[in-house]
Amino acid sequence: VRHPAEPWRIKSVEPLRLTSPEERAAALATAGYNVGLLPAELVYIDLYTDSGTSAMSDRQWAAVMLGDESYAGSRSYYRFEAAVRDHYGYEEVIPTHQGRAAESILSRCLIRPGHHIPGNMYFTTTREHQELNGGTFHDVIVDEAHDPAADLPFKGNVDLTKLQQLIDKVGAEQIPYVSLAATVNMAGGQPISLANLAEVRELTRRHGIPVILDAARAVENAWFIKQREPGWSGRTVAEILRKICELTDGATMSAKKDSFVNIGGWLAVRDPRLAEQARNLVVVYEGLHTYGGMAGRDLEAVAQGIEESVQEDSIRTRVEQVAYLADRIAGAGVPIVRPVGGHAVCLNATGFLPYVPREQFPAQTLTCALYLDAGIRSTERGAVSAGRDPVTGENRYPPLELVRLTIPRRAYTQGHMDVVADSVIRLYERREELCSGVEFTHEPSTLRFFQSRFRPL
Numbered sequence: 001v002r003h004p005a006e007p008w009r010i011k012s013v014e015p016l017r018l019t020s021p022e023e024r025a026a027a028l029a030t031a032g033y034n035v036g037l038l039p040a041e042l043v044y045i046d047l048y049t050d051s052g053t054s055a056m057s058d059r060q061w062a063a064v065m066l067g068d069e070s071y072a073g074s075r076s077y078y079r080f081e082a083a084v085r086d087h088y089g090y091e092e093v094i095p096t097h098q099g100r101a102a103e104s105i106l107s108r109c110l111i112r113p114g115h116h117i118p119g120n121m122y123f124t125t126t127r128e129h130q131e132l133n134g135g136t137f138h139d140v141i142v143d144e145a146h147d148p149a150a151d152l153p154f155k156g157n158v159d160l161t162k163l164q165q166l167i168d169k170v171g172a173e174q175i176p177y178v179s180l181a182a183t184v185n186m187a188g189g190q191p192i193s194l195a196n197l198a199e200v201r202e203l204t205r206r207h208g209i210p211v212i213l214d215a216a217r218a219v220e221n222a223w224f225i226k227q228r229e230p231g232w233s234g235r236t237v238a239e240i241l242r243k244i245c246e247l248t249d250g251a252t253m254s255a256k257k258d259s260f261v262n263i264g265g266w267l268a269v270r271d272p273r274l275a276e277q278a279r280n281l282v283v284v285y286e287g288l289h290t291y292g293g294m295a296g297r298d299l300e301a302v303a304q305g306i307e308e309s310v311q312e313d314s315i316r317t318r319v320e321q322v323a324y325l326a327d328r329i330a331g332a333g334v335p336i337v338r339p340v341g342g343h344a345v346c347l348n349a350t351g352f353l354p355y356v357p358r359e360q361f362p363a364q365t366l367t368c369a370l371y372l373d374a375g376i377r378s379t380e381r382g383a384v385s386a387g388r389d390p391v392t393g394e395n396r397y398p399p400l401e402l403v404r405l406t407i408p409r410r411a412y413t414q415g416h417m418d419v420v421a422d423s424v425i426r427l428y429e430r431r432e433e434l435c436s437g438v439e440f441t442h443e444p445s446t447l448r449f450f451q452s453r454f455r456p457l
């Protein structure tokens with residue numbers, strides 16, 4: 001796989017510093033063996049997240065200067081609203097400062113204690129807000145999504161039998177909505193197909209259950225539909241994105257992904273009554289419903305980012321850079337999640353570190369080894385992220401124990417990808433030496449992944 005030639009040239013740069021091994025060892029100990037607690041300046045290549053870390057374009061920076069900071073009815077809000085309506089197709093657009101704020105407001109509007117929310121695999125903040133409002137999340141994704149080696153084109157698909165069984169078990173009236181992610185982050189950025197989405201739409205329509213999309217990386221999902229789903233190769237990404245949204249009743253959006261911005265999000269629905277309920281909560285938690293926790297300049301950057309995100313060369317080269325990294329790593333025999341997702345290469349930590357027992361958190365251990373080796377920050381997407389079962393309090397050990405190498409958009413070049421690939425391959429060749437993991441020294445009660453601290457065993 002060749003590294004793509006980007007459809008842009010660099011006009012502004014931010015200097016990077018490579019630390020010494022000694023510096024990194026000291027920094028990691030201070031950070032409690034949680035790379036998420038490292039100061040960013042001690043990280044050389046930061047693959048912690050693609051959320052809010054992408055490079056904005058000169059046109060987005062120019063739009064920032066046009067930000068209308070009026071409290072009510074900002075010009076920038078109407079530009080933002082028009083961009084969401086044009087590209088996602090929902091009538092009622094409600095700004096929020098980022099995705100989890102949209103999730104919180106949607107959950108407060110639709111979920112009541114005792115409710116059940118089916119979805120194609122969990123995402124941490126999405127499930128958290130569902131549980132905080134008394135709901136129970138049920139994973140109805142196809143079984144293959146939990147198998148890192150299953151190389152299927154649409155592992156984000158819903159297993160319709162699982163969905164029907166949940167409806168039969170709890171009753172449609174106990175299901176406020178079906179929560180669908182496009183792509184599925186925790187499965188490695190796996191897309192859902194339009195055919196499956198249409199089947200979910202049909203099944204839920206029969207029971208009067210709404211479908212709410214998590215659109216954070218829906219442009220990447222649209223790209224995979226164009227590449228992999230028969231009958232769509234001749235359509236534009238923009239047309240396919242609209243088609244995805246048409247099959248849903250609303251969406252929560254973290255604009256910090258597809259739309260390249262450093263902050264921003266929105267909730268969009270078709271039902272004006274739900275929209276009014278949500279706007280009332282936005283005023284309580286985010287700010288007036290025409291800015292929703294963003295400055296006018298942020299609204300402008302999101303609007304411009306949406307337009308750029310659906311340009312074919314932009315999304316193609318974004319996904320191809322990830323494929324380049326995956327190809328180099330997999331070429332050396334390193335176990336990764338197949339097929340490669342749109343935003344990340346996911347290392348299968350149990351396959352990578354077979355001698356580290358699950359109770360010693362192999363994925364967390366591997367993130368530490370990657371940082372020590374080359375100053376690379378990656379993301380634990382395994383048992384630490386999965387947290388504890390809210391009922392039993394026991395650690396959840398999901399089948400996927402992954403290290404996510406998450407690629408920011410338009411930020412790193414082929415040279416950086418090669419540094420990452422070389423480091424991963426070097427560690428894989430030394431994997432026999434890595435036979436003990438880590439244990440908690442501090443474990444927060446909520447979303448422990450961010451603030452946990454560990455000690456090496």
Ligand SMILES: CC1=C(O)/C(=C\N=C(/Cc2ccc(O)c(F)c2)C(=O)O)C(COP(=O)(O)O)=CN1
Nearest residue numbers: 049051098099100123124125185214216254256
């Ligand atoms: C599919 C989806 C997301 O990927 C997502 C965020 N994602 C992050 C940041 C993150 C979030 C929670 C974690 O445990 C985590 F470790 C990383 C990420 O890196 O992937 C949100 C929430 O959107 P907000 O971040 O704008 O509020 C909603 N939906």
